[in-house]
Amino acid sequence: MNPDLLEQMGNQIGFNGLPYIVPIHPNLVHLTLGLFIAAIAFDIVGVLFPVEKAVFRYLAIPVTRSGLFDVGWYNLVAAAIITFFTVASGFYEIMLAVPVAGVRSAWGLEALETMLWHGVGGVFLLALIVLMTVWRGFQRFRWRKDMARQVQWSYLGVGLLIFLLMFLQGTLGAHLGGEFGVHVTADQLLRLGENPNQL
Numbered sequence: 372m373n374p375d376l377l378e379q380m381g382n383q384i385g386f387n388g389l390p391y392i393v394p395i396h397p398n399l400v401h402l403t404l405g406l407f408i409a410a411i412a413f414d415i416v417g418v419l420f421p422v423e424k425a426v427f428r429y430l431a432i433p434v435t436r437s438g439l440f441d442v443g444w445y446n447l448v449a450a451a452i453i454t455f456f457t458v459a460s461g462f463y464e465i466m467l468a469v470p471v472a473g474v475r476s477a478w479g480l481e482a483l484e485t486m487l488w489h490g491v492g493g494v495f496l497l498a499l500i501v502l503m504t505v506w507r508g509f510q511r512f513r514w515r516k517d518m519a520r521q522v523q524w525s526y527l528g529v530g531l532l533i534f535l536l537m538f539l540q541g542t543l544g545a546h547l548g549g550e551f552g553v554h555v556t557a558d559q560l561l562r563l564g565e566n567p568n569q570l
């Protein structure tokens with residue numbers, strides 16, 4: 372954001388460019404990514420259950436197929452809910468971002484391009500996660516309610532494609548912190564000509 376506008380927040384802003392010590396968004400992203408990945412992974416294990424049954428029995432792990440699908444469903448619902456907060460905190464923190472100028476990321480992008488792609492990508496991912504939850508809900512409670520295999524192969528395929536988008540989104544986000552110093556105290560101190568080791 373324009374430094375003049377940031378001045379309006381006066382001394383509420385710390386060296387990391389935020390009115391609080393630890394950025395919120397980088398903490399929430401791990402819940403979005405982790406819960407979604409776990410949701411799809413458990414559904415894959417549930418679908419392949421007939422093949423794995425002998426392994427679970429050999430390891431004496433008491434697993435039921437419906438239990439695996441329960442984990443897939445509840446993780447997805449949690450991912451959908453938490454991602455609203457992930458995106459909201461991302462918007463708040465991007466508004467207060469002052470990226471280090473004159474730098475290009477490992478993908479050859481400048482700070483503004485990275486911020487735009489990451490911002491748009493985040494909203495797109497939120498929409499996809501919500502749509503996946505609705506699709507999963509229909510499979511669980513309507514279309515496949517009485518079937519042993521609760522999810523369609525196409526659902527798993529789309530889930531795996533979303534993993535790829537998450538990789539792109541996460542890497543763009545990591546560039547914001549790691550290469551452009553967004554909300555990283557040490558980078559911001561260096562930008563101001565201060566020595567981070569002396570504070």
Ligand code: HEM
Nearest residue numbers: 394396397400461462464465490493541544545547548554
């Ligand atoms: C599903 C949605 C999103 C995911 C999975 C995601 C993922 C990430 C990841 C992995 C990072 C790096 C965190 C780190 O360095 O530890 C990051 C950073 C960042 N993201 Fe996102 N992001 C999402 C949505 C958004 C949106 C919608 C915005 C803003 C419009 C945004 C703004 C930022 C900013 C400003 C950073 C720099 C670190 C900070 O916030 O302090 N993100 N994101």
